[in-house]
Amino acid sequence: MDFREHTDRVLSVAESGSAAARSRLAASWRRSLVRHGIDPATGRAPQRLTQRELRPLLEANESFIRSAESRIDNLFDLVGQSGCAVLLTDAQGIVLQHRCGDGDADTFQNWGLWAGNNWSEEAEGTNGIGTCLAERRRVTIHRDDHFIARNIGLSCMDAPIFGPQGQLLGALDVSSARSDQTEGFNQLIAAMVEQTARQIEADCFRATFPKARIVMAGEGDTRANSLLAVDQDDLVIGATRQARLTLDLPSEGILRPLPAVDVLGRDDDSQKGFEGAERAAVMRALSRADGNVTQAAKALGIGRATMYRRMKRLGISEKSH
Structure with missing residues (x-):
């Protein structure tokens, strides 16, 4: 599906209130268009914080990151060889940590899948991280499920992470830019993401x-x-x-x-x-x-x-x- 065809499809579905009532994906597309005012054909680059802006967020989430790091490393050991990146975000969708192979670094940095980037639904429309946080549930956003046309080359599997007081801490994400990424493979990764997110929750809880x-x-x-x-x-x-x-x-x-x-x-x-x-x-x-x-x-x-x-x-x- 090319960008123009994707944009037309998204706008047609998002402008239909009945479609949003029947489908969670359509409801997210409608939020992206109506509530957040995003153009699915936008060519702007993903929003990224400067190091100066990111530093206080890293400090505020220090204990969360510390509890999650070893679990993120373990997950990356499982999925990294298949060309996937692993990301940890805060509750607003800002990427706090990322893991990717050296050979894939330029690809993921160009996509904006990097520490400091903003993947909230408000910023990027329907996407794995942002929609997971908005709906507080595990989601898979596969290629043309994305709202913005420039993101349809991505497959993203996400699970929310809740803190010791039940509060939303952030999202755990595995993303792939491979054109041969199948939905069946996504399901296997999604199960690993969910399991790892719950392990991080337990680690945070015990540390608290x-x-x-x-x-x-x-x-x-x-x-x-x-x-x-x-x-x-x-x-x-x-x-x-x-x-x-x-x-x-x-x-x-x-x-x-x-x-x-x-x-x-x-x-x-x-x-x-x-x-x-x-x-x-x-x-x-x-x-x-x-x-x-x-x-x-x-x-x-x-x-x-x-x-x-x-x-x-x-x-x-x-x-x-």
Whole structure:
């Protein structure tokens, strides 16, 4: 599809309110045209911040970047050989970090897939990063799904990253400019992007609550992403985005400390509910400490006397482990 044909198609769909009601892609195209006033035929270069403008954003997102760097590197190790770039953005769509092969650097820099570039929907219309952030969901924008005609050579797979207080931190993106990039291959990459984004969330969460006990609260596929931070008084002081959705907690903001038993509930089955999770944590600690209660208490971040009280309440004797 050439630029003129793409532009005509985008304008036809974007100007149709009924199309926007039926399709998420059409709704994004309509936002790009009506709300953001973007011309799909624009020839202007992507917006890019100067180093002076970018520096304070990097400083403000330092802990986020630090938590994400190793995960980004791992993801790039998986997709970089296929000519893909990996990008991390802030919540406004500004690229904070990028990874690409040396041989592909000029290509991605020319596309604007580089630290400092603005890929918000307001700036670039429908695109992987901007639409992911606007809709707060995983998206794949493949070639002529893009709003601006000059971007139709790109395939972009994105997932949002939410912070320890449920807030939107940014987006994780894998982009390719290969003409032979297939939608099937995009689906495989999109799954890796989603998994890595959730890993970054978990890393950020654990770094925010280093002294808390981290408890998995969900079930099934969401369990690994449904994390609670529980303090020494058995109060829930933090919850990931998925845990908030699962447990009907406020979607965003600092949580008012809540008794863990109120959040998770008790269950007569000792393998379920908070008591089951707590018992399992205590049993694991005792096992790893080879039965040494003092060492197990230290590993759990509690005192020896508190450990004995919990063991008594949970029906764990020193010999039962």
